[in-house]
Amino acid sequence: MPVSEQTVASPTVRTQRLNGGVLGMVDIAAATMANIGPAMSFFFGFGFLATTAGVASPLTVIAAGIAVALLGNTLAQFSRAHPSAGSFITFVGKTFGPTSAVTTALLAGLGYIIAMASVIAVSGGFLETTLHHYLKWNVPWIIWTLVLTGVAVVLMVRGIAVSTKLAGLFFGVEMLVLVVVSVAAIVNHAGHLSLAPFEPSRISGGFQGLAEGFPLAVYLFIGWENSAALAEETQDPRRNVGRAVFLSIGVMSVSYVLFSYATLTGFGYDVTKVGASAVPFIDVAQGTLGVLAFFAYLAGLTSTLGALIAGTNSQARLVFNAGREGLLPSAIGAVHPTRRTPTRAILTFVAISLLIIGGWGLGHLLGGHAASGAMDPMVFFAESSTMGTILVLLVYLASNVALPFYYRRYRPSEFQWVRHALLPGLGAAAILVPLYYLVKPGQPSPYDWFPYLALGILLAALAYAAVLVRRDPTLGDRVGSIVADSHAG
Numbered sequence: 001m002p003v004s005e006q007t008v009a010s011p012t013v014r015t016q017r018l019n020g021g022v023l024g025m026v027d028i029a030a031a032t033m034a035n036i037g038p039a040m041s042f043f044f045g046f047g048f049l050a051t052t053a054g055v056a057s058p059l060t061v062i063a064a065g066i067a068v069a070l071l072g073n074t075l076a077q078f079s080r081a082h083p084s085a086g087s088f089i090t091f092v093g094k095t096f097g098p099t100s101a102v103t104t105a106l107l108a109g110l111g112y113i114i115a116m117a118s119v120i121a122v123s124g125g126f127l128e129t130t131l132h133h134y135l136k137w138n139v140p141w142i143i144w145t146l147v148l149t150g151v152a153v154v155l156m157v158r159g160i161a162v163s164t165k166l167a168g169l170f171f172g173v174e175m176l177v178l179v180v181v182s183v184a185a186i187v188n189h190a191g192h193l194s195l196a197p198f199e200p201s202r203i204s205g206g207f208q209g210l211a212e213g214f215p216l217a218v219y220l221f222i223g224w225e226n227s228a229a230l231a232e233e234t235q236d237p238r239r240n241v242g243r244a245v246f247l248s249i250g251v252m253s254v255s256y257v258l259f260s261y262a263t264l265t266g267f268g269y270d271v272t273k274v275g276a277s278a279v280p281f282i283d284v285a286q287g288t289l290g291v292l293a294f295f296a297y298l299a300g301l302t303s304t305l306g307a308l309i310a311g312t313n314s315q316a317r318l319v320f321n322a323g324r325e326g327l328l329p330s331a332i333g334a335v336h337p338t339r340r341t342p343t344r345a346i347l348t349f350v351a352i353s354l355l356i357i358g359g360w361g362l363g364h365l366l367g368g369h370a371a372s373g374a375m376d377p378m379v380f381f382a383e384s385s386t387m388g389t390i391l392v393l394l395v396y397l398a399s400n401v402a403l404p405f406y407y408r409r410y411r412p413s414e415f416q417w418v419r420h421a422l423l424p425g426l427g428a429a430a431i432l433v434p435l436y437y438l439v440k441p442g443q444p445s446p447y448d449w450f451p452y453l454a455l456g457i458l459l460a461a462l463a464y465a466a467v468l469v470r471r472d473p474t475l476g477d478r479v480g481s482i483v484a485d486s487h488a489g
Contacts, residue, residue, distance in 0.1 A: 016324050016333055017482070018085060018232045018317070019340035022161045028227040028234055029244035030168030035223030035314060036252055037307030039174040039299040040122065042259050043279045044381060045220055050264065051275035053213030054204030058197045058260045063210065064217035065253030068224055070427035071396055072249050074403050075228050076242030077419060081411060083231035083238055083484035086321040088399045090480040093327075095402035095409070098476035102465035103458075105322035108395045110457060112315035115222065115388025117353040118381040119311060123148045123304035125377025130297045141377050145357070149350060152309050156316075156346050159339050160233050163309050170306030177299035178255065181285045181292050182262035188288045189265045197264050204271075215434030219389060220256055223307065224249055226314040229321075231484035238485060312349060320345035325478040327468075356384065383446060386438065390454045393435045400428040 023031075046057075053060040075087075084090040088108055093101025124145025131137040155163040186193065196202050203209045227244040231237035259281065266284030267273045277283045282300075286293040320342035323333030332345045357380065364375045403424040407415045415421075439451035469475055 016335050017340065018335060018342065019160060020233060020484075021235050022159075023164060023230060023234045025235075025240040025244055025247075027161075027164050027168065028230045028240065029247045030171055031164045031230065031310045031313065032224060032226035032244055032248040033175075033252060034167040034171035034306035035226040035310035036221060036248070037119070037174075037223065037303045037311075038220075038252060038255055038259070039178055039281075039296075039303030040119070040126075040307055041220045041222070041303075042178075042256065043281055043300055043303075044122070044378065045216055046260060046263060047275050047277055047280050049213050049216040049220075050260075050271045050280070052204070052216060053209050054202055055196050055264060055269050055271055056199055056202035057213060057217075057264070057271075058257050059200060059203060060210055060213040060217045061220065061256045061260055062253065064214060064221060065249060065256070067214075067218060067427070067430035067433075068221045069246070069249050069253075070423055070430055071400065072224065072242075072245045073419065073423045074400050074427055075225055076245050077403060077424075078399070078406070079228050079231060079241040079245075080238045081406070081414075082480055083228075083234075083241060084321065084480055084482065085229055085232040085317045085484065086325070086480065087225065087228040087231075087318055088395050089318055089322055089327065091406065092395070092398045092402050093479040095406040098327075098469045098479055099462070099465045100398070101325075101479045102327045102468055102475070103461045104395055104398060105318075105327040106461035106464065107391050107458065109315075109319045109322065109328065111388045111391025111395065112311075112318065113349055113352050113388070114356060115385050115392065116308075116311050116315060116349070117356040118384035118388065119304060119307050120149055120350070120353050121145055121357050121377040121384070122381040123308050125381070126300050126304050128377075130301060133297070134294070142357075142361070145377075146354075148305065148308065149354065152305070152312065153346060153350055155309060156313055157336070157339070157341055157343050159341055160230070160313060163313055164230075167306045167310040167313070170302040170309075174299040174303040174306065175255070177295045178259055178281075181281070181288065181296055182258050184292060185262040185266045185284050185288045192268075193265060194269060196269055197261050211433055212437060215437045218434045219385065221249065221252060222385075222389060222392070223311060224252070226310060229314040229317040232317075232482070234484065236485070312346060316346045316349040317342060319349055321482075325481060326472060326475055327479070360384070386447060387450050387453065390435070390438050390450060391457065393431055393438070394454070394458070397428055397431045397435070400424040400431065 050057045078091040082090065082094060089101055089105045092104040124141040127144040128139060128141040155166060227241050231241050234240055263280050263284050266287055274280045282293055282296045285296040319328065320333055322328040323330055323345060332348050334344050335341060336343045360380055361375055404421040407420040
């Protein structure tokens, strides 16, 4: 590490170390793809994407994959230079100072908590749907949500190795089912296959349709950054984090193209029918071979559970590291004395997510919408994930802007114009497209007030950061003070 970049961790910070070196590259790549949750994301997102972008929606997926790969370059370059459990918080904070670090900590922490609340809710919702479909059970989804979340928390508190491998197993199950169903559907319709999904002229509305569908396609990849926050527990993180990021993005890009083509083929390339289906992929599985629908439901269950475990594991570590460095309350920056897991951060992360779900439900009850079905967890999934994504995209944007400044300041001899300036510049531009379509005026309620809520959170975070930095002048020295492959303490 260049001398100008070195910081000194306090004794308290040094003692709160995670369990280093227990994860390999395959582990963090599998956890990253489990966090993405391809079955969950595709089941609940592709119908809307297809109706927005048209028959050629797979081209939108390809464009999103390229955009996310640009973001992956930023994460890989930062992780190679300064691997940290703080991930984006550390990267932005090391570049622009403690005020930016605290602001990013609040935006990232709250953004990921809101987004994870959608996964927590839909895990119980999808289990309720599956049990009702096959067993006619009518147990409320919130009960299943609490049970599944409790089990996931126990696994996460037990240790990163156990929970990560289980999330990887769930991912393996869902991917096997998704690929088998997709191939079977294509083979079943071999007599009338078409290349229309790959013809640019078949995108609805041309470039406008591509741009409007782009945020939906990008959302399919949310979770791609999971491996960076696991750096402290990863073997050779400077090398393996970047490899895991690109492997995950590549596998997901190819997979989503296969799944989308199979779904469109199963519906005879009729996007109106795709959009009218509650879960298009399951309908395709049912239409191909009845038993495949059961396995598709199973893939949805394992996907939500894998995303819940992998996502909370990773994102709670950002909150933990921010607490450890004093950017957030220090009480959440402690590890279990024997298991070396950030137990308090995990419990805090999950508790706030559940409170968000409860607050949303209470709001609908007080508003008299419960009887109309507005408390459907799928509705909450769409609303909560959208709000969380707005905040997370702001963090992505700040990280891309930070990369060239970081390398010019701390590693000038390693600076390369393509890797450290051009690609992050393109990545920042790619982020502005979905961000614009998520905040543009004229959206239906409640999405129309999400931009104002995001702006309020940003201003509050800046005000909190300014006060905290004024009170603690040493805060800047602690940002990024623990490098993931350092064995101090």
